[in-house]
Amino acid sequence: MKKTNSYEPILKEIASGLIANAEIKPNFSNDALLDATLIFQTVLFDKVHDLQTDEKMKLKYGLEMAESLGNELRKIIHTYTGLDTHELVKNYGL
Secondary structure (H helix, E strand, O other), rough: OOOOOOOHHHHHHHHHHHOOOEEEEEOOHHHHHHHHHHHHHHHHHHHHHHHHHOOOOOHHHHHHHHHHHHHHHHHHHHHHOOOOOHHHOOOOOO
């Protein structure tokens, strides 16, 4: 049995709070979008790694898949928010 990641209880608490207040616009900052994206991306890439391992994917193809996923995620964020994650990183905390 896999050990649960120590961040899971924190993620569950945040998700529960968001669900409980879903009718209220939360007014997140751009930094919060980047923080949430990094969390989501980390969880997503963990699952991608599991898939690649299960399918015994060659490293070259696994890296290509990971790069494609990162590019697609960046594109989705830009398409639906007008924000570029590369710019968010440059301006983080400012």
